[in-house]
Amino acid sequence: MSDIAASWSPLEPSTVEAAVAAAAGPDWTVRLLAAAGSTNEVAAADPVPRTVVVADHQTAGRGRLDRSWSTPPGTALTFSLVLRPALPDRHWSLLPLAVALGAADGIASLTGLRPDLKWPNDLLLGGRKLSGILLERVPGRDGRPVVVIGIGVNVGMGAEQLPVEGATSLAVEGVAPDRAALLGALVAAVDVRVDELATGPDRLLAAYRSRCVTLGRQVRVHLPAGRELTGIAQDVDDDGRLVVDGVPVGAGDVVHVRAR
Numbered sequence: 001m002s003d004i005a006a007s008w009s010p011l012e013p014s015t016v017e018a019a020v021a022a023a024a025g026p027d028w029t030v031r032l033l034a035a036a037g038s039t040n041e042v043a044a045a046d047p048v049p050r051t052v053v054v055a056d057h058q059t060a061g062r063g064r065l066d067r068s069w070s071t072p073p074g075t076a077l078t079f080s081l082v083l084r085p086a087l088p089d090r091h092w093s094l095l096p097l098a099v100a101l102g103a104a105d106g107i108a109s110l111t112g113l114r115p116d117l118k119w120p121n122d123l124l125l126g127g128r129k130l131s132g133i134l135l136e137r138v139p140g141r142d143g144r145p146v147v148v149i150g151i152g153v154n155v156g157m158g159a160e161q162l163p164v165e166g167a168t169s170l171a172v173e174g175v176a177p178d179r180a181a182l183l184g185a186l187v188a189a190v191d192v193r194v195d196e197l198a199t200g201p202d203r204l205l206a207a208y209r210s211r212c213v214t215l216g217r218q219v220r221v222h223l224p225a226g227r228e229l230t231g232i233a234q235d236v237d238d239d240g241r242l243v244v245d246g247v248p249v250g251a252g253d254v255v256h257v258r259a260r
C-alpha cells in the first residue's frame with residue numbers, strides 16, 4: 001500500500017452526514033456502510049428519493065455495460081444517490097449527461113481540477129479515467145420510477161494502485177480532498193444539474209456539448225451485441241445520443257482513437 005493510501009482514514013457517520021447536509025441541504029438521508037457489494041444494489045433494494053448510500057469500501061462494484069468496478073480499500077469514493085427527477089419520460093435519456101456535468105462540477109468546486117467529459121458519462125483528467133457513473137431506473141416504494149445514480153471516484157490511490165490501464169486518481173493528479181467533503185460537493189452539484197434539466201434540456205445540452213471531449217474525435221464504438229462502429233463523433237443529439245458519421249448511438253463503449 002502506498003503512503004497516501006496508508007494515511008487514509010475511514011469515513012465517520014457524523015462527518016459524512018454533516019458534509020452532505022452542509023453542501024447539499026438537510027433533506028438528504030445518508031446511509032454509510034463500512035463495506036458493501038454494490039452501493040447501486042443496496043440503494044435499489046429500497047430506493048427512497050434523496051437518500052445517499054455510501055460504502056467506505058465497495059467489494060463488487062458494477063460498471064456500465066455489465067463490467068465491474070473495483071477499487072482498493074480506502075482509496076475511492078463509491079456511492080449511490082436516489083432521485084425522483086421531475087422529468088417527462090422523453091428527457092430521462094439526458095440524465096446520464098446531467099449527472100456527468102454535475103459530477104464534474106462537484107469535483108471542480110472542491111479541488112479546482114476540471115474534468116473533461118467522455119460520452120456518455122466518464123470523467124477524464126488528461127485523457128485518463130477519474131470517475132465512472134452508472135444510472136439505473138427502478139420502481140420506487142410507490143411503484144413510480146426513481147433513478148439510482150452510482151458514482152465512483154478514484155481518490156487516494158497511488159499510481160501503482162490504479163485498478164485499470166488508462167485510469168488516474170485525484171492523488172495522482174496532486175490533490176487529496178477529504179472524501180466526506182467530496183461526497184457533499186458531488187451530491188449537491190448533481191442535484192443542481194438534475195434540477196436544471198427539469199427546467200428544460202437546452203442549457204444542459206449546450207453545457208454538455210461544450211465539455212464533451214468525445215466530440216470532433218475519431219471514435220470506435222463497441223455496440224451491444226458485439227457490433228462495432230468507427231467514425232467521427234459529430235454531435236450529441238437532443239436525446240443525448242452520440243452521432244457517429246450520421247448514426248445516432250444510444251448505448252456503447254466509446255474508444256477515442258485519435259484527435260480529428
Ligand code: BTN
Nearest residue numbers: 038061062063064132133150152
Ligand atoms: C463505469 O464507468 O462503467 C461506471 C462505474 C460506476 C461505479 C459506481 S461505484 C458506486 C456505484 N455502485 C456500483 O456498483 N457502481 C457505481
